[in-house]
Amino acid sequence: MQSRATTPRTGRPRSAAADAAILQATRAALVELGWSKLTLGDVATRAGVAKTTLYRRWAGKNELVVDAVAVLFDELELPDRGSLAADIEGVVLQFAALLNRPETATALMAVVAESTRDEPLRERIRTSIVDRQKRLVVEGRARATARGELPPESDPEAAARTADLIFDVVAGAVVHRTLVSGEPADEEWVRAFTQVLLLGLTGTPPAP
């Protein structure tokens, strides 16, 4: 974050505990109030911190919430379930569970909405959240290739494009299902979705 090489080596250092308290308070406020009713003054009070301290570290609500929510996405893992289909189903279910947490969905959609008018914010979202999760796609493909479920990829550029496409399809479909359509991404839906995705990628239906 503040990885400037010009880190001041003198003066009172910033309290790391305050950072953690603020981010945790932000998540708690998101759970109770949601995005629109969340105020920075309230967050400061919850964190036991002065409002001015908050403004010294974050430019505004958007940046703060991005940082507060980003860590939640790092909890996603790619469990080895033995087959590509099972791996996809596992990670999709994890993602659906994450979106069902009350603090993530409202926050994620809100900051994305703001980012359409704020290029630095969009970049922050990408580096803090989106790009970090593409590791799941890359790792899943590598694992499936090692299993022989996918042909080895020769062109690295085409592989990157395909990875981006998969990521948009998976994340987009789950988000749209849970937030826009408003219906749960339960096991039945995940199974049907994985079926379509895998057949679309390989041309052969997944083995049960």
Add this chain to the structure above:
Amino acid sequence: MQSRATTPRTGRPRSAAADAAILQATRAALVELGWSKLTLGDVATRAGVAKTTLYRRWAGKNELVVDAVAVLFDELELPDRGSLAADIEGVVLQFAALLNRPETATALMAVVAESTRDEPLRERIRTSIVDRQKRLVVEGRARATARGELPPESDPEAAARTADLIFDVVAGAVVHRTLVSGEPADEEWVRAFTQVLLLGLTGTPPAP
């Protein structure tokens, strides 16, 4: 909207011109200011209408913006391009173009974010925007079935589930591509996406 059977038949009727002016002013304000900086007082001024008039018709920012944006989605059409693949590509490109308009993307994401905490608002979004566009999926499948590109659907319940799945995948992927990944859903991407989707649905790659 106000389809109550108890429509008052007496008194001064509400100005339909004011309704149109307000919705148009809302879209203009969304273009210039985006969601977060849009104020109802400003919309009223643009529309040449008193602020109180605005509050008499809409409960707040959320409801107003949903109505203002909903009509834009009705412009989507399913052009008959001769093959299922071409039809899908056409409608996906239309949807991508719609999301690139500055008033739609920010508004849609913002109201969806709010709807996670507001059940009536979610219902309003569904009936005014989402469900209306499922016609495109249903119509496209019917046309493809008539062409013999898809097998006739026997179980209507399964057909509905599949239609919902397709809708979530298509809309979600395009939204995620353009807004979250921040890259354009251009013809190259749409072609690759359609390829995967169609192969996933039919098991056979689309003919060029």
Add this chain to the structure above:
DNA sequence: ACAGTTACGCTACGAGCCGTAGCGAAAGCT
């Protein structure tokens, strides 16, 4: 130990927007 530098807590403030109340005038209907 001491001066220098930075972060912190606290208070206070102007500014802007929200949502509502109250009023008189306008526009329909019977």
Add this chain to the structure above:
DNA sequence: AGCTTTCGCTACGGCTCGTAGCGTAACTGT
């Protein structure tokens, strides 16, 4: 005519924002 509802306008309390100013706390180098 009289009745009913909407409209434009003004004004208001309440809330949040983001910043300024001050004195204090924490840490560093000499």
